[in-house]
Amino acid sequence: MTPSPSSPGRLHLVLQPTFEEVYEPDFLSETPLIRFVAYDREHRVFGWVRLEADRLTDLLNNCDELHLEDVEISGHEDGTTRAAEEFVISRRELVAVHASGPAGDEMQRRQTRIHPVALQSGDYLIGGHLHVASGADPMASVQGRPAMIPLTKAWIEYWAGDERRHRSTGTIIVNRDQADWIRLVTERELLAGYLRPLRSR
16 A cells, blocks of 8 residues: 555555455455545545555555545435545545555553544444543644544444434544534544434535
8 A cells, every 4th residue: 555656645456345355465465455445525445455554544644645546435414325436636636545454553652541532424423442642632633633643442423315324433543623612522422323424504
């Protein structure tokens, strides 16, 4: 998983629509095949990808554009899913990204505290644990770091047509700049289902 060499600032990923064991060179097949999901305000774009980097957050923060090939696209308005050869989106338009691969070791290298947070972005409500340096103010940390921020033990809820959908996904990388609001919540609010996504339209 690397930025396209022909397009500086573009993160170029080739996905596959299903999890399949296929013949590949040994050096490639040793890389985990993981579920990848990207959300913008109108769509969920997903597939499977071989994740070669252990810090997707860094890759996203260092790109201006995400170029995905061989994806499935699900529209929230009508709930239909279609295949697409490619999908290009500005990083600024991303709401969140989930990839079920290695989360990297930055949080293990640094002594951090976790804070339960929630944020609303359009029809999405996202909750999870924010990791900040011990003694640091969590909301100041949110504003002081790059826009794509990982939340651990996270979940995402959103409206697809008239149906509210909930997905618990492990780690979600959220785009602070797409958030309508973000705030600290209690563990009980985060885990007990007291928070609900609002309809933006």
